[in-house]
Amino acid sequence: MRIIALFNLKPGIDAADFEDWAKARNLPVVRAQPSIEEFQLYRTTGLMRADGAPPYAYVQVIDVPDMEGYDKDAASEAMQAVQDEFGERAEAPVFMLTEALSLV
Numbered sequence: 001m002r003i004i005a006l007f008n009l010k011p012g013i014d015a016a017d018f019e020d021w022a023k024a025r026n027l028p029v030v031r032a033q034p035s036i037e038e039f040q041l042y043r044t045t046g047l048m049r050a051d052g053a054p055p056y057a058y059v060q061v062i063d064v065p066d067m068e069g070y071d072k073d074a075a076s077e078a079m080q081a082v083q084d085e086f087g088e089r090a091e092a093p094v095f096m097l098t099e100a101l102s103l104v
Contacts, residue, residue, distance in 0.1 A: 001063075001064045001065070001067055001099060002064070002098045002099070003060075003062040003063075003064060003097060003098070004059065004060070004095075004098055005058075005061075005096070006058070006059055006096075007057070007058050007060075007090040007094065008056055008057045008058070008091050009057060009058075009089060009091060010088075015043075019043070021085070021089065026041070026082055026085070027039060027041065029078050029082045030062070032078075033079065035064055035065070035066050035067075035069035035072070035073045036062060036063070036070070038062070038063040039062050040060070041059075041060050042058065044057055044058065056094075
């Protein structure tokens with residue numbers, strides 16, 4: 001399972017401060033969870049072959065091979081704290097559950 005989160009920062013949240021927090025706190029805590037195979041954070045830089053700003057400033061990609069394990073990890077004190085801190089910074093994040101298609 002791959003979780004893709006799209007979000008912008010809340011008004012008044014500085015991008016550099018958010019990225020410092022993500023590097024020092026968010027990524028290490030999430031990556032330390034046994035159920036997380038991979039966790040990446042991306043800053044959007046533009047739209048491909050289009051003018052205007054992207055609708056979201058950030059994208060998170062979380063690879064979770066075991067959703068039951070993830071639910072257990074997400075309930076931990078460390079993850080709850082990081083989720084609360086993320087909620088203080090991210091405005092209305094959209095979390096999408098995805099699965100790869102076997103099209104061969």
